[in-house]
Every structure is written in structure tokens, then in C-alpha cells.
Amino acid sequence: MNFDLLQARFYALRSNRIFEFFVVGVIMFSALVIGAKTYDIPDNVLMVISWLDSAITLFFLVEITIRFIGEPDKRNFFKNPWNVFDTLIVVVSLVPIQDSEMALVGRLIRIFRVLRMVSIVPELRLLLNSLIKALPQLGYVILLMFIIFYIYAAVGASFFAEINPELWGDISIAMLTLFRVMTFEDWTDVMYETMAVYPFSWLFYLTFIFLTTFAFLNMVIGIVVNVMESEHAQEEKEKAIAEGQLTIEDLSNQINELKLIIEAQNKEKETS
DSSP states (O other), X not given: OOHHXXXXXXXXHHTOHHHHHHHHHHHHHHHHHHHHXXXXXXXXXXXXXXXXXXXXXXXXXXXXXXXXXXXXXGGGGGGSHHHHHHHHXXXXXXXXXTTSTTHHHHHHHHHGGGGHHHHHOXXXXXXXXXXXXXXXXXXXXXXXXXXXXXXXXXXXXXXXXXXXXXHHSSHXXXXXXXXXXXXXXXXXXXXHHHHTXXXXXXXXXXXXXXXXXXXXXXXXXXXXXXXXXXXXXXHHHHHHHHTTOOXXXXXXXXXXXXXXXXXXXXXXXXXX
């Protein structure tokens, strides 16, 4: 069979929605197989699960081969980080390490096969890419949150250490206690304990919760949502360009160019 014809068929297959859904189904089934191994099951059932695991690994090998052969520009195939990740997971899963000292590593690699769901589903890729691109902006928010944590932990350790050393004994323990307060894990018990000695210590907790839980966490959500919207808009623009569609800006530019051409032609007619 002609290689170009084979490449065209594989390209059509990898772009087929039914094939994509089937791959997603196999990934989900792989996750169920991994979860089944965590239970105390009979040896015969465990043997069947091992066969299924081998069949899933073989399917992933065939699937990544189809994607590679169907790629029109094979030099750019491994420039995509998701293709590198998928290939690495499949190749490492093929290494027979079940009865060796690396058996734990092999099980971990098979657990990470569930992450292939992200590389297959475009919506999940968009979410993860948005989160990664939001990290530089989130870094400053996290740094400011750490400063607030440090200040409040120092204040708490100074005033409340004698009340409960297990919660406020030093600044590191105090920061863990404040994290408990921020997540609302029985934080009122901590507050009432200090209020028995310092009646106005509720101000300490309420201001901390307002700054961290309400203010900073909402800032984090806002940054992620903003980046996600930008990524979605960029993806739609690239899709429109790939499909040969013109954006509004392109249309307006072409209209302006036509106006200039018509005006130039009218001036030539008037001078002639």
C-alpha cells in the first residue's frame, strides 16, 4: 500500500470523533483497572486484570503509532509536549518490570496513563494550559498571601502560645493553624479558645479570613478565569484562521483598502 495513502487514512482515523471517544473510553477503562488492583481480589481475577492491562498497553502503542504515521509534518510531532508525554508513558509501560525492583515505578507510570485524558480531550488541555500560563501572575498573589500568613502567624505565636502551644507554639505551627482557619476546619474552636483569654481576638481571625479566604482566593480565581478566556479566544481565532475564515478586523481592513482604491480611481477620472 502506498505510504501516502496509509498516512491519509491514519490522519482521517485520528481525526475521527468516534475514534477519539473510543480512546477516551479505553483510558477510563484503564483507570478502572488500576483502581481494581487496589482491592483484595482473588488470584484468578488478578490474572485477568493483568491481561487487560497488557491489552490496554498494546492498544496505546497502536494508537500512538497511528497518530505518528497520520501526522503530515512528522518533524513537528515531538515538538508538541503532549505527544512527548503520551509517547513516554506508552514506552515506559512496555518495559517488563513487574517482578523487578522497579515494579513500584511501573505501577506509578500506569497510574499516570489516566493523565492521557488531558492530551486527548481539547477542553481539558485548554484548562491545564490556562492554569500553567496563569502561574506567573499567581506567583505574586501567593507571595503576598505568604506575607499575610507570616505576619498573622507571628502575631498569633506571640499572643496565643501560652494558651495552646500545640497550635501556636512557634511560627511554623502557627502558620499551619492559620491554614486550618482559612479552610474553615473547626476554626471556631480555635477562636473560642483564645477568646477566653483575649475577648477581642475574634478580630484577629475575622480579618485573616477576609484577607485570605475571601480576597486572595477570589483573586486567584479571577486570574485563572481571565487567562482561560484569553486562551479560549486565541484558540477560536486560530481555528478561524485555519478554516480560512476572516475576522471582523480583516474585513474592515479590506473594506478600507477598497475605499482607498475607489477614491484613487475617482481622482484619476476627475483629472483625466
